[in-house]
Amino acid sequence: MSNAWASSTRESYSAGLLVYHVYCDKKGIPEELRAPTSQDVITSLVASLAGSYSGSTISNYIHGIRAWHILHGLQWRPDRLELEAVLRAAERLTPSSSKRKKRQPYTPEFMARLRLQLNLEDPFDVAVFACLTTCFYAAARVGEFVIPRLDSFSLSHHVTTASIRVDRDPNGLEVTILHLPHTKAAPLEGEDVYWSSHPGPTDPFEALENHRRVNNPPPDAHLFAYRHKGRLRPLTKTAFIKRLATAAQQAGLEPLQGHGIRIGATLFYLLLGMPIEAMKVMGRWSSDAFLAYLRKHAQILTPLIQANPASHQAFSQFIIPSQALLQGRK
Numbered sequence: 001m002s003n004a005w006a007s008s009t010r011e012s013y014s015a016g017l018l019v020y021h022v023y024c025d026k027k028g029i030p031e032e033l034r035a036p037t038s039q040d041v042i043t044s045l046v047a048s049l050a051g052s053y054s055g056s057t058i059s060n061y062i063h064g065i066r067a068w069h070i071l072h073g074l075q076w077r078p079d080r081l082e083l084e085a086v087l088r089a090a091e092r093l094t095p096s097s098s099k100r101k102k103r104q105p106y107t108p109e110f111m112a113r114l115r116l117q118l119n120l121e122d123p124f125d126v127a128v129f130a131c132l133t134t135c136f137y138a139a140a141r142v143g144e145f146v147i148p149r150l151d152s153f154s155l156s157h158h159v160t161t162a163s164i165r166v167d168r169d170p171n172g173l174e175v176t177i178l179h180l181p182h183t184k185a186a187p188l189e190g191e192d193v194y195w196s197s198h199p200g201p202t203d204p205f206e207a208l209e210n211h212r213r214v215n216n217p218p219p220d221a222h223l224f225a226y227r228h229k230g231r232l233r234p235l236t237k238t239a240f241i242k243r244l245a246t247a248a249q250q251a252g253l254e255p256l257q258g259h260g261i262r263i264g265a266t267l268f269y270l271l272l273g274m275p276i277e278a279m280k281v282m283g284r285w286s287s288d289a290f291l292a293y294l295r296k297h298a299q300i301l302t303p304l305i306q307a308n309p310a311s312h313q314a315f316s317q318f319i320i321p322s323q324a325l326l327q328g329r330k
Contacts, residue, residue: 001071006184008143016064023048036074037065039082046086055091062087104256105264105301106136112201117247123215127226127235128243130211132261133204134178137195139265139283142258144180144193145224146237153222153234157182161212162219169196176205178223183284191284266293267301 002010023045024034033041042062049058062083069076111132118125135145147153163179173196181190197205215232217225222234237258245255262283269279280290294301 003187005067006187008148012060013064013067016061017068019049019061020045020065035072036069036077039078042078042083043086046090050090050093051095053090054094055087056094058090059087104254104260105267106132106256106261107264108136108198108200108202108268110253110256110264111136113251113253114244114247115201117250120210121214123227124239124243126207126211126214127224128240130204130207131224131235131240132244133202133207134195136202136261136265136268137198137204138178138193139262139269139279140180140193142237142240142261144183145235146240147222147234148237150234150236155181155220158234159223160220161217161223163223176208185284193284194282263301270301 005013021034023029024041027044029041042065046058046062049061066076068074114132115129118129120126120129131145134140135142145159147158159178159180163181165177165179167175167177169175175194175196177192177194179190179192182188183191185191195204197203211224211226215226217223217232221232224235225232226235227233241258244258248255266279266283269282270276274282283290285293
């Protein structure tokens, strides 16, 4: 049953369990009242955290406690509507210091500015740039291309040089395909991501070829492994994001968050005229997930898409609830 949650989710949920037990210890709540827990205990926990932590963090903690109950076959007693109400209250009480800035999108122009700050003969820099351009043009999640820690590389979970193949689409255009052996949506069989060449300073094909020339990772190595002190080192998410942030600062730009790569890729392809349904398939979203994704980032995407009337009309129709749905909510 533990495999119902991704390893990264389990790690995140463990923090919620720690907070829960520390709180119960502090309040003297006996073991028999902790599992199964009650509405009063959970409401009290949320109230104690509200105003000090972000609403999303508190919600994540509560979901971790709930997952712990499910895993051990314990009844989850808190009332759904009451719990939703207290979590909404916690969200409204989120301190300004805990609120994240809107995730601005990466663009080819932004990546080209970063490229000027990277040494494209340095093993680490070429791996970072190849990973960035591949992730962007494949509209993939950063976490699918990098590893969380240096000691966590796994052939069954992470991309390798052997995962790449080149094919041609129905129009005869060359397409690079990368098999992800493990994803949240397909933990056993994995999924394919793909991209084509985009001539210019951010061409993912050229960046990947340069990385393979400089670092030459073998078939069973992490795809973006780089030479470090005579050995190959897999590219971690921390090292990747930190290097991009440094390059942005050196270019006089504000560093962007890693998720901005996927937002930017979505924007890039929609502005190129890719139909929304095709973008949904390329990004490997379900219908509901993609709709939620677009609505979540509408404040960022809409102003940039407005300059393209055709794209803007399709985008607006997709993210704005239908009249029937609006009437049903009245």
